[in-house]
Amino acid sequence: PPKVVTVVNQKGGVGKTTTAINLASSLVSLGKKVVLVDFDPQGNASTGLGVGLEDRTLTSYDVLVDKCPLKDALVSCRQEGLWIVPSNSDLSSADLTLAGGKEKVTAFSSSLAEFLSDPKEADYIFVDCPPSLNLLTINALVASDSALVPLQPEFFALEGLSQLLLTIRDIRKVANESLRLEGVVLTMYDRRNNLTGQVEEDARKNLGQLVFETVIPRNVKLSEAPSYGEPILSYSPSSSGNKAYMMLAEEFLKRQGGL
Amino acid sequence: PPKVVTVVNQKGGVGKTTTAINLASSLVSLGKKVVLVDFDPQGNASTGLGVGLEDRTLTSYDVLVDKCPLKDALVSCRQEGLWIVPSNSDLSSADLTLAGGKEKVTAFSSSLAEFLSDPKEADYIFVDCPPSLNLLTINALVASDSALVPLQPEFFALEGLSQLLLTIRDIRKVANESLRLEGVVLTMYDRRNNLTGQVEEDARKNLGQLVFETVIPRNVKLSEAPSYGEPILSYSPSSSGNKAYMMLAEEFLKRQGGL
Ligand SMILES: Nc1ncnc2c1ncn2[C@@H]1O[C@H](COP(=O)(O)OP(=O)(O)OP(=O)(O)O)[C@@H](O)[C@H]1O
Ligand SMILES: Nc1ncnc2c1ncn2[C@@H]1O[C@H](COP(=O)(O)OP(=O)(O)OP(=O)(O)O)[C@@H](O)[C@H]1O
Numbered sequence: 001p002p003k004v005v006t007v008v009n010q011k012g013g014v015g016k017t018t019t020a021i022n023l024a025s026s027l028v029s030l031g032k033k034v035v036l037v038d039f040d041p042q043g044n045a046s047t048g049l050g051v052g053l054e055d056r057t058l059t060s061y062d063v064l065v066d067k068c069p070l071k072d073a074l075v076s077c078r079q080e081g082l083w084i085v086p087s088n089s090d091l092s093s094a095d096l097t098l099a100g101g102k103e104k105v106t107a108f109s110s111s112l113a114e115f116l117s118d119p120k121e122a123d124y125i126f127v128d129c130p131p132s133l134n135l136l137t138i139n140a141l142v143a144s145d146s147a148l149v150p151l152q153p154e155f156f157a158l159e160g161l162s163q164l165l166l167t168i169r170d171i172r173k174v175a176n177e178s179l180r181l182e183g184v185v186l187t188m189y190d191r192r193n194n195l196t197g198q199v200e201e202d203a204r205k206n207l208g209q210l211v212f213e214t215v216i217p218r219n220v221k222l223s224e225a226p227s228y229g230e231p232i233l234s235y236s237p238s239s240s241g242n243k244a245y246m247m248l249a250e251e252f253l254k255r256q257g258g259l
Numbered sequence: 260p261p262k263v264v265t266v267v268n269q270k271g272g273v274g275k276t277t278t279a280i281n282l283a284s285s286l287v288s289l290g291k292k293v294v295l296v297d298f299d300p301q302g303n304a305s306t307g308l309g310v311g312l313e314d315r316t317l318t319s320y321d322v323l324v325d326k327c328p329l330k331d332a333l334v335s336c337r338q339e340g341l342w343i344v345p346s347n348s349d350l351s352s353a354d355l356t357l358a359g360g361k362e363k364v365t366a367f368s369s370s371l372a373e374f375l376s377d378p379k380e381a382d383y384i385f386v387d388c389p390p391s392l393n394l395l396t397i398n399a400l401v402a403s404d405s406a407l408v409p410l411q412p413e414f415f416a417l418e419g420l421s422q423l424l425l426t427i428r429d430i431r432k433v434a435n436e437s438l439r440l441e442g443v444v445l446t447m448y449d450r451r452n453n454l455t456g457q458v459e460e461d462a463r464k465n466l467g468q469l470v471f472e473t474v475i476p477r478n479v480k481l482s483e484a485p486s487y488g489e490p491i492l493s494y495s496p497s498s499s500g501n502k503a504y505m506m507l508a509e510e511f512l513k514r515q516g517g518l
């Protein structure tokens with residue numbers, strides 16, 4: 001069945017959405033079928049892949065709360081083989097709705113069950129999370145095979161990492177024993193900033209192999225691409241940002257044992 | 260009584276904490292008494308002002324949920340005239356606790372009432388919010404005189420701004436009729452990035468005077484200072500980051516009619 005990977009970090013602005021969009025798109029260019037689920041009420045992943053507000057008739061809110069089959073909510077992207085379940089601001093009420101319901105942390109797993117039973121549907125499902133360890137993020141982690149953590153090499157971002165790793169461990173203990181850490185990806189890497197080097201050294205010392213070899217450099221093309229509703233692959237194929245996400249996709253597949 | 264200003268933007272990583280810390284510190288250097296309330300469970304503002312985890316015996320959770328008087332939770336910073344109400348991860352359960360209580364959106368206003376009744380206590384109270392329009396942020400806005408919005412000049416950050424302005428308007432209508440917009444501050448401003456100029460032009464065209472003249476440049480000293488537990492004023496007084504926050508403080512005071 002498809003492998004479910006949640007892109008998560010409660011620290012804001014560390015490159016979760018940029019990584020979810022561009023890793024998904026790079027994997028598709030390597031022949032995989034990928035579904036991206038937008039779990040952020042801001043809907044940045046949906047906008048970044050060109051899905052306008054008017055095209056978000058069924059959203060991740062419908063899948064999560066109203067049990068709409070995932071398959072019905074899929075919107076195909078310009079790149080063939082890439083789909084997205086979009087989101088909009090409806091999703092910001094999901095937290096309180098789930099808190100009052102029976103399936104507080106398992107709502108998403110049960111919504112996914114049917115889709116996961118058919119191996120032909122997709123190779124990977126990526127979930128882009130909001131910057132918070134709220135019930136949306138917890139639902140995603142409970143339904144996932146692994147968690148991918150984008151890490152901006154800055155002091156505040158490093159501070160939140162241990163809290164996040166504890167949360168992932170807690171979820172593995174009480175709700176999803178197969179949840180593992182896919183890895184930590186260094187994003188917005190800027191060689192000129194000496195803090196960058198220190199954080200990288202710290203992360204590799206403490207987490208070893210869990211930190212991807214590939215680092216994503218700071219590259220303005222990555223922040224321009226979403227305004228055209230395109231992944232970096234089509235917006236600026238020759239950019240350092242695109243090359244880095246392609247390398248990340250290849251390393252990601254090698255880690256599955258399956259390039 | 261002290262003026263309450265909430266630093267808010269549900270987009271992550273746009274410079275909320277950096278602005279809250281350094282605007283507060285600059286105002287203190289201009290002779291004002293300032294209290295900073297950390298409403299983010301990550302506790303970045305607390306760490307950024309040098310308050311270790313072991314010194315956070317009373318936190319904003321206690322003030323918000325357990326009605327601990329604000330005065331009792333104040334921790335003084337190295338800079339005289341600057342205090343902080345620290346936070347820790349306890350705060351991440353506040354959202355669900357408040358959702359089940361009677362004072363869902365007014366808990367913070369009622370906790371503040373006593374402190375606000377004494378004009379000598381402080382000139383300004385700044386609240387640093389998490390990257391979410393959750394009950395913590397709503398409580399802060401309901402208790403505030405104004406909202407200060409840091410805006411990173413990037414596409415995704417601009418996308419969230421209209422949602423935020425709508426939320427502020429809604430709160431003014433139903434819960435706090437005196438809430439107004441203090442202004443929008445452009446942060447991490449990088450002249451070399453052509454997106455920066457476009458977003459600035461867009462913001463000034465749509466929001467006019469509401470956008471502060473002062474822009475905060477991208478300056479690595481600002482991201483290094485928190486690792487020493489210091490505001491930029493003491494960490495790197497001659498940096499462009501410090502000069503910008505001093506200018507912002509002067510412009511902020513001019514806007515109050517008070518410099
Ligand atoms: N490698 C990069 N180089 C340059 N800009 C980048 C890079 N990665 C992300 N950005 C930009 O930085 C900002 C933050 O990235 P992004 O929105 O992907 O982070 P996020 O973690 O999803 O944020 P949030 O916490 O709000 O969901 C965006 O404006 C994005 O375009
Ligand atoms: N003007 C600046 N120049 C360089 N770095 C900056 C600047 N402002 C903030 N930073 C850095 O960018 C990162 C994001 O800033 P900050 O944490 O203040 O944003 P935030 O909006 O509070 O994030 P969150 O949404 O997670 O609360 C931090 O690592 C910070 O040190």
Ligand SMILES: [Mg+2]
Pocket residue numbers: 016017018040044129130
């Ligand atoms: Mg995002």
Ligand SMILES: [Mg+2]
Pocket residue numbers: 275276277299303388389
């Ligand atoms: Mg912050």
